[in-house]
Amino acid sequence: xxxTKLPAHEIVYRRIREMVLFGELAPGQxxxxxxxxxxxxxxxxxxxxxxxRLTAEGALEFKDNRRVCVPELAARxxxxxxxxxxxxxxxxxxxxxxxxxxxxxxxxxxxxxxVNAAIxxxxxxxxxxxxxxFHTALYAHSGADILCSMVQxxxxxVGPSLRIVCGRYGTLNxxxxxxxxxxxxxxxxxRDVAAAIRDDIVQGQDQIRAALAxxxx
Numbered sequence: 237x238x239x240t241k242l243p244a245h246e247i248v249y250r251r252i253r254e255m256v257l258f259g260e261l262a263p264g265q266x267x268x269x270x271x272x273x274x275x276x277x278x279x280x281x282x283x284x285x286x287x288x289r290l291t292a293e294g295a296l297e298f299k300d301n302r303r304v305c306v307p308e309l310a311a312r313x314x315x316x317x318x319x320x321x322x323x324x325x326x327x328x329x330x331x332x333x334x335x336x337x338x339x340x341x342x343x344x345x346x347x348x349x350x351v352n353a354a355i356x357x358x359x360x361x362x363x364x365x366x367x368x369x370f371h372t373a374l375y376a377h378s379g380a381d382i383l384c385s386m387v388q389x390x391x392x393x394v395g396p397s398l399r400i401v402c403g404r405y406g407t408l409n410x411x412x413x414x415x416x417x418x419x420x421x422x423x424x425x426x427r428d429v430a431a432a433i434r435d436d437i438v439q440g441q442d443q444i445r446a447a448l449a450x451x452x453x
Contacts, residue, residue, distance in 0.1 A: 256296065
């Protein structure tokens, strides 16, 4: 749907959600509600509504009545997120395999090319965005709307911590099993698709865990 056709409060919600997902708001970085109003060029009411929704989803937390921040991810929370992601995401990828046609796979391959370009150039924002787009586009083909919604919530929790990894290690060492997944998709090997996604998740979670340990979280 074209964003211009959406209500103002929904546009603002999606924009702040992307700021969280794609590293524009780093974990622990406080931001004022008025600052978001000025950044987005909107009124305070839709910003407050978006913050209320994102707080309920665990993507933001209140520091006081005028400031919010992206929660810093503790190691114990990462373990819970890793468990849930490994349980859900490979399953969704496996289901999606039988539903994808050649055009769908080409679209995923094009998105992965953008991931690779961002890795080569060191563009953290682009990496975070296109990596997210690749995974969510693949899972959407599963048709499992409830599970996909749950995964979206998990990414809101874990996605911002990938910024920490990028900042500490750069983009060249980021895990990426997308090519393995795409090869398996082309051959209809659903279990191998699931295995590639599982490896992608585990490697990413391990890097986040290492970065958190170095930062003393």
